[in-house]
Amino acid sequence: MSKRKSLYSNNESVSDKIHRYRGAILVISIPLLLISFVLFLLPSSSQSPNDAVLNRKFSPNYVLQSDSTSNRYAVIFDAGSSGSRVHVFCFDKNLDLVHIGSDLELFEQLKPGLSAHATDPKEAADSLLPLLVKAEKVVPKDMRQSTPVKVGATAGLRQLGVDASERILQAVKDFLKVKSSLKSDDDWVTVLDGTQEGAYQWVTINYLLKRLGKKYSDTVGVVDLGGGSVQMAYAISAADAAKAPRITSGEDTYVKEMLLMGTKYYLYVHSYLKYGLLAARAEILGVAKDSDNPCILAGYNGVYSYGGIDYKASAPSSGSSMKKCREEALKALKVNEATCTHMKCTFGGVWNGGGGDGQKNLFVASFFFDRAAEAGFVDQHSHVAEVRPVDFQEAAQRACQMTIEDAKSAYPDVEASNLPYLCMDLVYQYTLLVDGFDLQPKQQITLVKKVEYQNSLVEAAWPLGSAIEAVSAAS
Template sequence: MAPPLLLRALSLLFLLPLVVDGSVLGRKAAAGGRVGREIESYAVIFDAGSTGSRVHVFRFDENMDLLYLGDDIELFVQVKPGLSSYADDPQKAANSLIPLLEEAEGVVPEELQPTTPVRLGATAGLRNLGEEKSEEILQAVRDLFQNNSLFEYKSEWITVLEGYQEGSYLWVAMNYLLGNLGNRYSDTVGVVDLGGGSVQMAYALSEQAAANAPNISIGGDPYVTKQLLNETNYYLYAYSYLNYGLLAARAGILEAADEPYNYCMLGGYTGSYEYNGEVYNASASPSGSSYSKCRTETIKVLKINETCAYEDCTFGGVWSGGGGDGQKNLYVASFFYDRAAQVGFIDSEKPNALVTPSDFEEATKMACKLSLEEANVTYPNVAEEDLPYICMDLVYEYTLLVDGFGLEPSQEIILVTKVEYGDSYVGAAWPLGSAIEVVSSQSTQSLAMKNLRRLWLQQ
């Protein structure tokens, strides 16, 4: 018969929950951690986006607070182009990640690498390739991680993210950094993330609102998921609009034009635009760009007036989640921040800025009056390849906020690229949410095993 203490240990092991979706989280503390801790965990998260691949490495203490990696709070390195650019050469796609993998190996202690999870989440770029080609690329990446790395590897950790996961992970990351996890849902913030191929919205709902969420057809992503975070249940609305990212929207707007030219392009530009293997005419009209005509084309592309089966909709017949207190404070990231900083209506030296959709409209009207030559002088911080599209991009962002997501033009939102955490700043991106999920799950199991070993040694 097993000794009583051993039975207690085994009971502890099986009673402790297997944590999913980051359910064990410490309270946010000052981001110190330059002094060694008894327990520390690392996570290596690859973000395989449509415009490039990035690696994030995070280090956590036993309370799930972030610790420094040398002088920085996270490792962030990126390469271009993204995996989807190697659609016909899966091995070349995988090999493009080798420099990022080597960077990650350089900051995680070798003795901890076998217990450090490595994940890759592919987003809209691979989603658009189709299942066969994307799976070939992902398998090549799996082989690379398994054969060329000491990191803990599971095949299911190398995947195309479900649309709602991308938004959910960003929501978790943002509220973790702001110290909101464990608060009431009404004291959390919502997020909007505009990538190249897709745009995500996520925010917390009341339990009653979540109960009224519409049913999803078989095989579809759920609108609402229940998540336990810092001992608090959250009902999280998250939706990803595939093909409505900024670069994908350009293709849609160009394709929708009835003329052999487009009123969203800056005057004086003649050329073409390539996206997802397709080429579109991107020449400007003889009279140059037009704010009002570009808005008309953009509203058409967003399918604002498409029939909706629900009481509250955004665009394209998608349920909006109904709004509510969890959406009243919005943090808006990625291309929204980038374009605002590049055209100068926010300070690019600051990690966030309080603005309204009207600020986008004002910047848009100014941009759409310019020729390409004038814009080159006015916007020195806009990349040369993006400059002809600056009217289109700003029109799309304003229209997406006001007509797509239904924000009032005067509603205050926070554009964000990094979030202050203790005495440092952490990037506002979904990989931190993924890292929290996988590390917190492993931490619970490790704690159970540690307690089991301690009691075993007492025999």
């Protein structure tokens, strides 16, 4: 019997063997076929994280890049009092900025701002067209309909009054519906309240410094000096947030709760309308009313227009004086007039947030940087500089001693329209920091215009914070 079995085995055909062992073959072949099929379907550019790690390990020239199909764009218009600006950002799925060409953002600007067209809303809206055209060019065509476009008007429009600002905003909404291929929504065209602007600015700078997600004491505080308003924002402890004073009806709360990158922050933020640099000029000139003003450079006699009102702007025969100008600035800030009903106040009787670790490192932006560079104590080609409030005082002492003619050659980078007010601007900035926000004259602060992020420079402005919110909401 065993011999017959052996002979049978030797004479068995291939087909008989396949039939005989078909079960084992199926068990082995099906997984192999499935693996081959999956590998065939996978495109070479689409890899799992594990595949990417393997490729990096074994391919020395491999560069890990985000999947472009998961990128999201956001277009943010900053309609400020001194001009309109557009920012375009691109984020990957982890909310990290992705390069747009050689930069991490598109940034374009033009002057004047929307508020300069107060009597012609359509003209105001149409003024944004050159910026819109440039913004749309960098957003891929197939992504434009899903890319949010937001317009945030700031202090310039806030000061026009409700009727005028609403007409301009409606014109901008209509403009975007007709002229833009981006995703627009009427709710995304707004006048930002000051606390929104301050909160977005705080998010922007801490995001670029990679501080978000860390404890509040590791974040930095921000002072943003715009044309119409100035904002202060910094993170405070939960205990200090609980002590925040109640605010009368109609005013913004002092503390905003924000959940960012898994961390809850209590953000003290307050905006001071009429105390941006351009608005403050009107406040200071308004103190003297129709008299000569000691903040105006000698030899200048003119008119300063702001918010539809003209102010006399002429120097006394003795010229400008830093000491007398500072007295005018203190009156404008109402430092010694307002009653503080809270634990501790800045100017105007406003609660200061209590101070603390979140305010220790203070980043100061916008017009602070611009005037410092134009006055010569900060390199105009730099983007970040360590200074002290007293540096503004020393620069003011030099500027206030000059005539308007001397200043033309001494300060070639200052625009002609700003030159008569250089003494005033520098005195006001020093007074705002020291008397308004109670900083020590020799306290170190960081002037910032742009922040380096992933080997690129990004504008340290509130639109990035707004863009982060926009893409987060859309995801």
